Amino acid sequence: MKRKVTLKQIAKELDVSISTVSKALRNSKEISEDTREKVQAFAKLYNYKPNNIALSLKNKKTKTIGIIIPEIVHHFFSKVIRGIELVANKRGYNVIVGLSNESFNKEVINMEMLANGSIDGFILSISKETLLQQDYHHFYETINQGMPIVMFDRVVNDVRCDKVIVDDLKGSKKAVNKLIENGCKNIAIITTKDYVSVGKLRTQGYLEALEDHKIQPKSELILKIVEELDAEDHLEDLEAEIECLIKNNPEIDGVFAVNELYALTAMKVAKKLKRKIPADIQVIGFTDGVLSKHATPSLTTVSQHAQQMGEKAAELLIDNLEHEEEEEHYKTVVIETELIERESTK
Amino acid sequence: MKRKVTLKQIAKELDVSISTVSKALRNSKEISEDTREKVQAFAKLYNYKPNNIALSLKNKKTKTIGIIIPEIVHHFFSKVIRGIELVANKRGYNVIVGLSNESFNKEVINMEMLANGSIDGFILSISKETLLQQDYHHFYETINQGMPIVMFDRVVNDVRCDKVIVDDLKGSKKAVNKLIENGCKNIAIITTKDYVSVGKLRTQGYLEALEDHKIQPKSELILKIVEELDAEDHLEDLEAEIECLIKNNPEIDGVFAVNELYALTAMKVAKKLKRKIPADIQVIGFTDGVLSKHATPSLTTVSQHAQQMGEKAAELLIDNLEHEEEEEHYKTVVIETELIERESTK
């Protein structure tokens, strides 16, 4: 077992000083061609690679980005990570991942752990619990310490940092407009409680689209699912709620769901109630998931371009990191959504 | 903006030496209660946290695990990561993720990048290209440098390291046995080329199950998909191949697919050919995906317990890291599969 070789060892072997070795390896022309070649050959032979940790300590830069997300087993978030990793790697950065699991505490702990020198900056999406408690002190403290943050998707406006968001409002309007154009008169929305900012915005888009078409929104067609029902083991409850919605309002001929699971469940319920899709009920989901494409019928969706969001977030962060803060000027980049039409709409 | 405070700054402020501060903070009883309290209060006030990088350099331990996987936008891999992260975090480790994107080069580069001090050990699943080229020098070199590796799922036996695998063979046999018990006489398999070790093993399990039941395998019922067709943009080709298989062999009454996509595509094709599932054709897939549950009909699968694999891999690695190598003795842990029966089988 040959452990990693250090400058010191090379210096000793070659009977020169450490700095000579260091300079020789960096092709400093202070060093004679002779020793330079000798050192480089030796280094190559022993496969010398500078120690990242030592470099980090010296340069006060780790070339590592910290990602904090609520959940990794989720198509949207994993696509974002892929985008971040792609850009990060291209620009010489590594990526370290922390999961908040939607918990405020885990979010805080994870961030504290990474903020102590392990990374140069954060890319994150806020956990539901944090959004609910509206306690953002950990973000402020991090930024105050001079560590930049880029938030994506689930962001909070008060915090002064770069943000990458989807145009939830416009995306929802696109979807609902489509349903209206396709002849739907009674469009229901299945959404989340308002403290999840994206849920709120998507609901707002729904309302605006109706308004634009002079359609009076009806509160009984707005179903706000409580968080707990998202879990795998509460699928039946979710189903029951949606079944209730459709049964109690038989006039429904269009459904806009703010995520994939709700949309799919709505289709399932509709089929169960012998309503044909898209003939009787048309369905659109807001999502970047994998289920939509393979569902039967396949689901028309509003795509969020998750990977692109990740790429943009990484670019913003690295630009910030490398352009030595030319004044505080934070951008909010909006990623356009795209309506992908499949079989669940006419 | 108050930058992170260091021991040195605290020492200066309190007009004591750095070592006094260090000791006081670590509750050394060398230090008088007086100064100890004073220092601790001050440290708390300024929210002192030791710098991880400095600690890493000193301790030659980073408390960080490197994960290298072929792809992150994949339910199986993201679940494994979740498992790793769970255990790692519990035991005080962070997780840094590198993606090989199924490329040999990216795998090598990523590993070299991380091996230079950034992490204490690897958990990885080998890229297809690496398996194809059978070039494992980067694994040997890493291990040779004293950096432990735990491989999962896609492993190679020659490399001396801990491994966590699914019992692919037994899992496949379970699935095929089920089909046989359910009355299938002509069972096709949709698998990958043999260089993907798990594909090979799953094919072998299929053959053994047939043999156990004295069923003569027929080569025309064994469809080996070439890698390129896995890609999103080649779905039609995949579909065409499978359609060919079923059309040319109308006697097929059971299909075993080594992954979710193949299984779903098989169901799609079967439906297109007006074959009822499970009445005419029963289908089982080898997978941990999300599609199976929401497909229509929902797909019977062999579950791999991905998260458990991740947890086990993390435990093996950290145990190894912390138990100062009591001789080289490498374990291979086999995670049992589980047959989850849904609507695609009788």
Added chain:
DNA sequence: TTGTATGCGTTATCAC
């Protein structure tokens, strides 16, 4: 052209 000294932040050893 080469080597020495210093510092990054921390801890451990040893001296006072």
Added chain:
DNA sequence: GTGATAACGCATACAA
């Protein structure tokens, strides 16, 4: 009880 010093691995300003 407290502090000076060395060490982790590297880069660099400065001295020789």
